[in-house]
Amino acid sequence: MSTLSRIRRRLPRLTGLQAVAMSAAGVLCAGAAATALTGHTGVATALLALLGGIILAGLMLLYRRLAKVQKAGLAAQRDLRTTVEEMQRRLVAAVERERLTAGDRHLELADAIARVKQITDRKAAASQLLALPREFEATMQLFQGFTPRAPMPSSGDYALNPTDLLELLHLVRTRQPRLVLELGSGTSSVWIAYALEQSGGRLISLDHDAGYAGRTRAALAAHGLSGVAEVRDAPLTPVGIEGRDYPWYDPEVLADLHDIDFVLIDGPPASTGADARYPAMHMIEKRLADRATIVFDDAGRSDEQAAMAAWTERYEGLTREGELLGRHAVLAFVRPPAMATARA
Ligand SMILES: C[S@@+](CC[C@H](N)C(=O)[O-])C[C@H]1O[C@@H](n2cnc3c(N)ncnc32)[C@H](O)[C@@H]1O
Known part of the structure; x- marks a missing residue:
């Protein structure tokens, strides 16, 4: 098993590129240390500069990824807001429809009550009319007494x-x-x-x-x-x-x-x-x-x-x-x- 594979196994969450970068950084660090210790300061400096470049590139990559994540988050937020607004609109429309239906039912009910009242009034008036001869006869008898x-x-x-x-x-x-x-x-x-x-x-x-x-x-x-x-x-x-x-x-x-x-x-x-x-x-x-x-x-x-x-x-x-x-x-x-x- 290669060193790179071993490192990847230890760090299973790193992507291939990240593992390569980490390994390269490790090698550069080790190289810089070794060359510095053996008195090749020029090589050590060059290796450190290379390491700095790699770190800078990594940071830039990280920044771009974070920017992407933030953008995706904002887009998800926008989608969520749109969905919530749509649901609110549907809810209001449903309530309004119910209200109109209830209003219609109320009007129908009031109409029915008015019709029943009309019939009852007519019936009451008719029964009063029907009672007239009876009341008239009773009045006659009262005054005869x-x-x-x-x-x-x-x-x-x-x-x-x-x-x-x-x-x-x-x-x-x-x-x-x-x-x-x-x-x-x-x-x-x-x-x-x-x-x-x-x-x-x-x-x-x-x-x-x-x-x-x-x-x-x-x-x-x-x-x-x-x-x-x-x-x-x-x-x-x-x-x-x-x-x-x-x-x-x-x-x-x-x-x-x-x-x-x-x-x-x-x-x-x-x-x-x-x-x-x-x-x-x-x-x-x-x-x-x-x-x-x-x-x-x-x-x-x-x-x-x-x-x-x-x-x-x-x-x-x-x-x-x-x-x-x-x-x-x-x-x-x-x-x-x-x-x-x-x-x-
Ligand atoms: C049913 S009434 C009594 C009627 C009485 N027995 C008759 O046949 O003439 C009962 C009470 O209602 C009151 N009352 C009578 N005429 C009323 C009227 N037109 N409006 C409101 N109250 C009346 C009086 O105080 C009366 O004692």
């Missing part, structure tokens, strides 16, 4: 509509209650007062809104019914039931009421809070007569359905009478004999 002494306040909207009033008055006339409690005053107060005037009962109506209470009081006075019906201001106050506070009529205004044998629950309005009418049964149960009729308006709504289910579960003797009568549910209350005796 009574001759009002002043213009009657309007029915419908917040007030009971004629068909519900007709059913309500039929119950009042047939059951002839002595003391009616109404939760939520208005047009119904005047009609109930007319019915009680004939049968000899009394109405106490609560209103949480002083303005509406005043209007109902004025209507009752205009009809000469103030002796039959009284409207009480009952601002909503928190009442605690089973660990939860509900805004309900101030219970103080019920303090003097006993043996209530007919109740119309038509307030507080749903806008005053969730389960607005749930406290009613809890707050009046002990003030009811041993037998009472409870008319619950808007009984088709989910809050009212839940309230009725909870009441009939909790109060023995409270049962539903048949299906909904218009918007009303009618409940019969019969105090269990043991509790009736305890009260007596």
Whole structure:
């Protein structure tokens, strides 16, 4: 094996040219040393000059290689930047496409909702139109039963509509209650007062809104019914039931009421809070007569359905009478004999 091969084996990472250069440098060093030691200083100097030349050439080669590496690095950086920019552009385009699609979907959805609303509005208008003959017939029957002494306040909207009033008055006339409690005053107060005037009962109506209470009081006075019906201001106050506070009529205004044998629950309005009418049964149960009729308006709504289910579960003797009568549910209350005796 030649010296050059041995050196290459020892330095396996050197290229052929580098190994030759290193070997030549080694030989030159050795030559320079030998000639200097033997007194041939001229030859030694020449060998050192040659060695310097080789070193300089090596450095130049190294510099060129480094410059190439740096150039390649810069080119790779440029490529990377281009790739990243391209990916960013694609990402932005994809997001923009998604946004436009979502926008389209939103428009489609809004359009569909508008169409459904149109159909629902049309249906509501159509069902109101269809209800007109029924409401007209009920109005005729209401006015045949009574001759009002002043213009009657309007029915419908917040007030009971004629068909519900007709059913309500039929119950009042047939059951002839002595003391009616109404939760939520208005047009119904005047009609109930007319019915009680004939049968000899009394109405106490609560209103949480002083303005509406005043209007109902004025209507009752205009009809000469103030002796039959009284409207009480009952601002909503928190009442605690089973660990939860509900805004309900101030219970103080019920303090003097006993043996209530007919109740119309038509307030507080749903806008005053969730389960607005749930406290009613809890707050009046002990003030009811041993037998009472409870008319619950808007009984088709989910809050009212839940309230009725909870009441009939909790109060023995409270049962539903048949299906909904218009918007009303009618409940019969019969105090269990043991509790009736305890009260007596
Ligand atoms: C459902 S309303 C009671 C209606 C009454 N029982 C009748 O049939 O005329 C319940 C409460 O809503 C309030 N109210 C009445 N008319 C209203 C209206 N047009 N807008 C907002 N609140 C009203 C009053 O305070 C009333 O006691």
